[in-house]
């Protein structure tokens with residue numbers, strides 16, 4: 001196991017999650033940021049680095065009265081915040097800043113103060129994929145999952161099993177949006193959205209935010225909260241068009257990012273006590289388990305259906321209920337990180353007893369990007 005160089009010393013979500021019509025996206029960022037600063041026992045004056053994806057970083061800095069000497073506005077969709085954590089650790093190690101604020105806010109449901117849709121990556125998509133009838137994540141993600149089902153025999157019931165396992169975690173979490181126990185039959189009876197995805201296999205559309213405060217590991221000991229250490233991290237890009245993936249049954253970006261993060265952390269799969277895999281749709285935990293090397297190709301559907309990622313299972317996964325049941329925004333990676341931090345602090349609603357190593361893995365766009373962070377409760 002490597003000696004960590006950076007630590008998360010503040011972590012918080014917005015006071016409310018779900019439907020928040022009274023707050024703009026910018027206000028969600030600031031609410032989360034102020035909560036994270038309070039959690040760390042710091043004020044905006046202590047911050048000299050800032051990272052965020054939805055808003056221009058200068059808007060957040062201005063609102064909070066921060067003059068940062070290091071800025072990261074990387075925006076590659078859902079895993080952006082996991083990349084920010086990695087970049088912040090590198091910047092601190094390089095001496096570019098000492099204390100970084102990473103903020104997220106998204107008015108996904110209420111659409112208050114949301115800027116124009118950024119179409120950068122979609123330009124090729126609009127030329128080469130849209131004419132074939134796929135538009136937006138629910139239909140775009142059908143392309144790989146249909147190939148996966150044909151190749152490995154994944155059944156609709158196994159896909160529904162992902163949502164069932166995550167609802168079991170959500171039932172233990174008072175802040176989760178969907179908490180009532182569910183069954184494979186109920187998931188398969190929900191409205192068809194884009195085959196094979198039924199409504200309850202799709203992520204929620206909610207409002208909320210989250211923020212993290214990152215500093216050097218050696219400065220983390222005297223903070224208000226128990227530090228959570230970053231042991232290793234990595235990121236990767238593949239191709240921003242899902243139809244051009246090297247292999248539709250496996251994400252190259254997932255494989256590269258996951259491999260390097262675990263290697264840099266100096267941990268093996270057997271060391272991992274807790275796992276968060278970005279689940280915008282029910283197939284993503286299946287790809288994540290396989291591409292990160294926790295199970296062999298084609299085995300994840302059965303692994304989840306057997307309850308091995310659910311409460312009481314050997315690999316507790318998406319323990320907040322995930323994007324399918326807890327809440328979801330277009331950059332859900334922030335909430336996956338928040339849950340990883342809570343688990344490492346020992347304060348999660350559905351706490352995994354004795355968990356010391358958490359892997360948080362995110363997707364960006366339609367498998368075009370990936371980022372992985374290995375967190376530890378020990379420095």
Ligand SMILES: CC(=O)CC(=O)SCCNC(=O)CCNC(=O)[C@H](O)C(C)(C)COP(=O)(O)OP(=O)(O)OC[C@H]1O[C@@H](n2cnc3c(N)ncnc32)[C@H](O)[C@@H]1OP(=O)(O)O
Nearest residue numbers: 077078137138193199200202203204205280330363364365
């Ligand atoms: C990876 C990245 O980089 C970026 C990403 O994360 S990609 C993912 C981006 N996000 C998405 O694509 C969102 C996917 N989900 C959806 O589009 C929508 O949830 C959906 C189209 C599947 C269904 O939405 P809808 O048509 O509004 O649902 P509808 O059947 O009318 O029902 C509305 C009710 O169901 C709830 N609901 C909506 N979506 C739900 C879902 N996915 N699961 C459970 N309940 C849902 C609503 O809260 C609402 O309940 P109330 O009336 O109590 O408020």
